[in-house]
Amino acid sequence: MTNPAGETRTVVVEREVAHPPEKLWRALTQPHLIEEWLMKNDFKPVTGHKFRLSREPKPDVKVAIDCEVLKVEPNRTLSYSWVAYGLDSVVTFTLTPTATGTHLRLEQSGFTADQKAAFKGAKASWPQFLAALERVLEQDDNEGDNA
Amino acid sequence: MLFKSLSDPTRRAIFERLCREGEQTVAALTAEAGISQPSVSKHLAVLKHAGLVLDRHQGRQTHYSAQLAALTPLIDWTKEMTGFWESRLDDLEDLLKRMDQ
Numbered sequence: 001m002t003n004p005a006g007e008t009r010t011v012v013v014e015r016e017v018a019h020p021p022e023k024l025w026r027a028l029t030q031p032h033l034i035e036e037w038l039m040k041n042d043f044k045p046v047t048g049h050k051f052r053l054s055r056e057p058k059p060d061v062k063v064a065i066d067c068e069v070l071k072v073e074p075n076r077t078l079s080y081s082w083v084a085y086g087l088d089s090v091v092t093f094t095l096t097p098t099a100t101g102t103h104l105r106l107e108q109s110g111f112t113a114d115q116k117a118a119f120k121g122a123k124a125s126w127p128q129f130l131a132a133l134e135r136v137l138e139q140d141d142n143e144g145d146n147a
Numbered sequence: 148m149l150f151k152s153l154s155d156p157t158r159r160a161i162f163e164r165l166c167r168e169g170e171q172t173v174a175a176l177t178a179e180a181g182i183s184q185p186s187v188s189k190h191l192a193v194l195k196h197a198g199l200v201l202d203r204h205q206g207r208q209t210h211y212s213a214q215l216a217a218l219t220p221l222i223d224w225t226k227e228m229t230g231f232w233e234s235r236l237d238d239l240e241d242l243l244k245r246m247d248q
Binding site for chain 2: 009010011013015017018019023024026027033036037038104106108
């Protein structure tokens with residue numbers, strides 16, 4: 001049996017945004033603006049503040065992400081923990097001013113698979129987990145000949 | 148082996164039930180599965196072999212629990228999350244345009 005504990009992965013998404021860092025910072029840190037592009041939230045730009053991101057993509061499906069603010073450097077860096085689906089990760093936004101606006105770098109790292117957390121998290125968000133599993137199994141069906 | 152072990156609908160149902168409801172005895176699982184106890188035990192053995200369930204002996208009872216961590220490597224979270232963030236950042240850029248006005 002494989003043991004995924006300790007194995008971490010990182011997602012990086014980068015964008016050149018045609019707006020200054022100050023404006024981007026507002027969109028990243030003001031709750032009513034965060035809600036417009038990410039999810040409902042009770043965010044505060046205060047280190048140690050715990051908040052929850054939530055949305056209901058369908059009436060019977062609820063997604064909730066538990067977060068804690070880890071780092072706040074106005075107009076430069078925002079970092080918070082992101083715990084959902086049993087995945088314990090950290091999301092970091094890094095803003096760098098450019099001649100035309102801002103270079104935005106989003107990094108999500110972690111994805112450590114602690115067994116207990118994975119079980120608890122997956123139980124709490126079981127429909128989503130199952131949907132993801134369903135997709136994986138479908139992919140496997142399609143690629144079954146190569147297995 | 149993981150895929151094969153979940154491809155059987157009865158086995159999948161047993162596994163999903165362990166995921167939803169937590170640890171269960173073979174007797175409790177049999178009561179709901181609608182098949183004989185030896186069949187349930189056989190399915191559990193396959194799931195155990197795949198690392199999807201863990202057994203715990205207590206007296207004469209064997210308790211089974213789901214090991215979801217075994218599935219974690221199967222799900223490409225990196226891909227899932229990259230897609231998620233790409234679409235969120237599209238919305239963020241739309242918002243920034245609206246904030247100009």
